[in-house]
């Protein structure tokens with residue numbers, strides 16, 4: 001059993017902290033936002049992640065998991081201190097490390113014995129060294145500590161499964177005692193035959209950016225190909241299937257759509273470009289990946305206007321606000337870009353999302369939010385499907401059509417079969433398919 005504290009109780013800290021508690025460890029989750037901690041202490045969830053509520057409640061009941069704003073307690077009572085705070089982008093694309101450094105100061109101020117400080121936030125290469133210096137500068141007496149880089153690869157919507165069955169765990173270490181402590185901590189994961197990989201600290205830090213840039217590149221490449229498919233009459237889904245069967249390529253992250261979003265890919269791709277350029281290196285590929293993605297997110301409305309030239313005063317329905325299904329996270333979601341564009345054209349937007357409405361309300365103005373998909377399409381001149389939630393896949397399209405003013409369906413995630421939808425009398429638009 002290890003005593004662990006997580007600083008930052010968001011999508012990463014809450015899920016991984018809870019999962020470590022479920023392995024029998026004693027976990028304190030610290031957050032500087034009292035609203036987050038109050039809610040969690042009342043048994044309310046602050047984020048939507050499938051299976052999380054039950055796991056939190058079980059571990060709180062077993063007294064293995066607690067929530068507090070008291071960072072001093074978080075430092076003093078644990079041996080392993082995880083940093084899992086946000087690293088948002090600055091205006092120049094650089095990752096903003098102010099929250100990470102705040103935690104480093106707190107740890108240094110309250111450190112009372114040997115600790116391992118594990119950085120789980122996505123941070124540029126060299127951050128571990130900076131965190132080490134910040135902690136040392138705050139220490140009142142000489143206390144030994146180690147820094148580990150443990151990048152997080154979880155996917156929102158499947159985060160618990162990803163924790164329990166990760167493809168790999170990457171641990172950047174530079175001391176034997178830290179290596180031993182981390183090996184013990186991750187031993188339950190190792191039992192699932194998943195590789196635990198120890199690297200040097202800088203390689204671990206860079207791995208996270210390299211992984212996200214690779215995945216984002218695949219998506220942008222397919223999105224670029226989708227335009228050629230539309231021009232020449234090819235089908236991007238068939239192309240994706242055929243290349244995905246090549247074992248050198250694999251089938252994942254080949255879906256063309258409305259562009260990638262979320263709290264990771266957009267900012268991490270740009271932060272990697274910044275990192276390369278700040279070393280006077282070329283960032284041609286990652287800059288292009290970002291450029292293609294922004295263009296993709298903005299490509300829907302012009303295409304819709306070919307069928308609906310004026311959007312002024314028209315009701316346009318949007319299904320799907322989150323950046324992907326099975327999460328409530330709308331950070332950098334393509335839906336936000338598309339809805340802003342629709343509003344610039346004076347359309348009236350009505351929207352539905354199974355989990356994302358509350359968070360979308362904080363980002364969008366003048367949108368009619370609905371609590372079910374059918375209400376959202378009433379009187380609409382077009383329906384845009386922007387997130388591939390399962391419940392949209394087998395929706396009653398006949399009923400949808402009967403509720404709409406004009407049956408235009410723009411399938412931004414290619415979830416419907418074009419022939420079937422057109423047979424129902426829809427004008428059907430999708431991405432990279434006729």
Ligand code: NAD
Nearest residue numbers: 008009010011012031032033085086087099102121122152
């Ligand atoms: P988040 O915004 O959901 O949560 C961060 C939390 O940290 C917030 O609740 C905030 O109040 C808290 N915080 C800020 N300063 C603090 C401080 N000084 N002390 C204690 N708490 C503090 O962020 P997230 O999505 O969980 O991401 C965290 C990090 O993990 C980021 O670097 C992100 O890039 C990375 N990451 C995220 C994901 C993901 O899917 N969300 C996946 C892998 C990696």
